[in-house]
Amino acid sequence: MGYSGLRLIKEALTGHKGWGPQWRDASPQDAYDYVIIGGGGHGLATAYYLAKEFGGARIAVLEKGWIGGGNVGRNTTIIRSNYLLDGNEPFYEFSLKLWEGLEQDLNYNAMVSQRGILNLVHSDAQRDAARRRGNAMILNGSDAELLDVDGVRKMYPFLNFDNARFPIKGGLLHRRGGTVRHDAVAWGYARGADRRGVDIIQNCEVTGFRIEGGRVLGVETSRGYIKAGKVGVSVAGSSSRVMAQAGMRLPIESHVLQAFVSEGLKPFIPGVITYGAGHFYCSQSDKGGLVFGGDIDGYNSYAQRSNLPVVEDVIESGMSLIPGLGRARLLRGWGGIMDMSMDGSPYIDKTHIEGLYFNGGWCYGGFKATPAAGYCFAHLLKTDRPHDTAKAYRLDRFMTGHMIDEKGMGPQPNLH
Amino acid sequence: MIINHPLLGPRDAQEFTYLGDAALINRPDWTSENALREFHDYLHLRDNPAGEHRELWFHEQGDRSWLVVTRNTVTHEISKVELACDVARASGRSTGRDEGQVA
Numbered sequence: 001m002g003y004s005g006l007r008l009i010k011e012a013l014t015g016h017k018g019w020g021p022q023w024r025d026a027s028p029q030d031a032y033d034y035v036i037i038g039g040g041g042h043g044l045a046t047a048y049y050l051a052k053e054f055g056g057a058r059i060a061v062l063e064k065g066w067i068g069g070g071n072v073g074r075n076t077t078i079i080r081s082n083y084l085l086d087g088n089e090p091f092y093e094f095s096l097k098l099w100e101g102l103e104q105d106l107n108y109n110a111m112v113s114q115r116g117i118l119n120l121v122h123s124d125a126q127r128d129a130a131r132r133r134g135n136a137m138i139l140n141g142s143d144a145e146l147l148d149v150d151g152v153r154k155m156y157p158f159l160n161f162d163n164a165r166f167p168i169k170g171g172l173l174h175r176r177g178g179t180v181r182h183d184a185v186a187w188g189y190a191r192g193a194d195r196r197g198v199d200i201i202q203n204c205e206v207t208g209f210r211i212e213g214g215r216v217l218g219v220e221t222s223r224g225y226i227k228a229g230k231v232g233v234s235v236a237g238s239s240s241r242v243m244a245q246a247g248m249r250l251p252i253e254s255h256v257l258q259a260f261v262s263e264g265l266k267p268f269i270p271g272v273i274t275y276g277a278g279h280f281y282c283s284q285s286d287k288g289g290l291v292f293g294g295d296i297d298g299y300n301s302y303a304q305r306s307n308l309p310v311v312e313d314v315i316e317s318g319m320s321l322i323p324g325l326g327r328a329r330l331l332r333g334w335g336g337i338m339d340m341s342m343d344g345s346p347y348i349d350k351t352h353i354e355g356l357y358f359n360g361g362w363c364y365g366g367f368k369a370t371p372a373a374g375y376c377f378a379h380l381l382k383t384d385r386p387h388d389t390a391k392a393y394r395l396d397r398f399m400t401g402h403m404i405d406e407k408g409m410g411p412q413p414n415l416h
Numbered sequence: 417m418i419i420n421h422p423l424l425g426p427r428d429a430q431e432f433t434y435l436g437d438a439a440l441i442n443r444p445d446w447t448s449e450n451a452l453r454e455f456h457d458y459l460h461l462r463d464n465p466a467g468e469h470r471e472l473w474f475h476e477q478g479d480r481s482w483l484v485v486t487r488n489t490v491t492h493e494i495s496k497v498e499l500a501c502d503v504a505r506a507s508g509r510s511t512g513r514d515e516g517q518v519a
Contacts, residue, residue, distance in 0.1 A: 241466055
């Protein structure tokens with residue numbers, strides 16, 4: 001049954017007895033046409049679009065823990081379409097357009113809030129780069145506005161404008177960017193997929209692939225063998241571990257990224273601000289907490305926890321941009337495992353094993369990509385051809401020389 | 417994290433920068449038939465294990481030596497620290513100086 005204002009009134013009058021669970025707790029069947037490994041945002045979105053847009057038949061999502069317990073529940077909830085390169089920007093613009101219609105599509109309140117993202121600039125060179133990126137965004141159908149320092153001052157008067165080393169010179173404003181209630185994205189896709197017949201199977205860890213003659217036949221799991229026509233892997237930080245079971249080495253390193261939230265404060269940051277002189281960005285949640293984050297820790301890690309050196313680094317950056325931050329108390333910090341790729345851009349591709357497909361390498365930008373990654377991965381699974389906006393995300397692009405290096409860092413994952 | 421430097425004793429990991437998997441010591445032979453494929457794999461593919469991992473750390477804020485640190489990527493526990501030059505020599509790699517930079 002759908003959610004609506006009318007339904008809410010009806011349920012309120014009848015003691016809220018009619019709501020029921022949002023998805024079934026499915027048990028694994030013997031065989032599926034499509035098995036998606038990973039019940040995070042991307043995996044659930046893939047199953048949803050496969051069922052809804054591409055008429056996928058029997059579909060299962062396998063999740064080793066509970067759905068939405070990984071990075072979709074650990075991010076800083078930002079959505080945006082403000083990339084420079086041709087391989088990226090059409091994809092992220094497609095994603096933002098899907099975000100804009102997401103709640104109606106899912107019949108689910110994901111609290112999509114297009115509150116605007118401001119990338120600050122601190123030098124002439126940075127302003128030139130921002131202008132160039134803004135033009136690239138506009139060419140791809142996104143929006144961008146270059147603000148001078150007065151424009152920034154009007155929006156955020158409390159920033160540290162006259163820092164001797166990194167004075168604020170302006171910013172690139174992307175008004176359609178914003179934030180989304182992250183958990184609701186996982187739940188909304190799960191409910192939407194479930195209503196279209198997808199089996200969401202939790203506590204079901206994949207322990208191996210059955211591969212014969214270069215073709216995948218199914219997956220071994222902690223709940224028994226499951227036959228599969230096609231298998232899509234969408235497991236973010238665990239990508240290397242899962243794909244190693246199929247004998248593959250990936251252009252990926254796993255790193256821990258931390259994020260933080262302060263105690264609840266009265267509203268004072270209406271949008272999202274990113275610092276141009278240090279790796280720091282901040283927004284304020286609807287509950288009032290300041291949500292902010294910074295760099296990855298920089299060494300391989302599968303520990304989903306925070307570490308003090310980066311806490312110090314992030315808070316220092318934050319204080320140098322928003323001196324008032326020092327008056328707020330830190331409520332929580334947490335860590336998630338990022339699948340850092342070799343050029344900072346993701347992969348949505350077939351593998352050399354027939355019937356085995358891979359979606360990963362999202363670095364710390366996977367959340368905003370959720371709808372389009374799901375859509376494009378579903379497109380690939382169904383048609384065996386990449387979606388138009390995702391055709392640059394090939395696994396072999398380092399061999400062919402087509403890397404998509406937004407920051408120009410080279411194959412050094414901890415620098416992206 | 418504390419890295420127990422073989423020459424300087426225990427040092428804060430903040431003094432170091434991180435490069436990656438210690439397999440990066442073993443540069444492929446550029447004269448080999450499959451050099452293109454080997455360099456692609458060397459530069460871009462990683463084992464990326466959850467568990468014990470041998471990795472290269474550079475003591476940038478210290479004596480500027482390269483270390484091979486054996487560390488658990490799940491617990492961050494460090495079990496072994498060696499000088500990278502010792503590791504390279506033990507694996508049969510010379511400094512390259514005497515062989516015309518071939519190694």
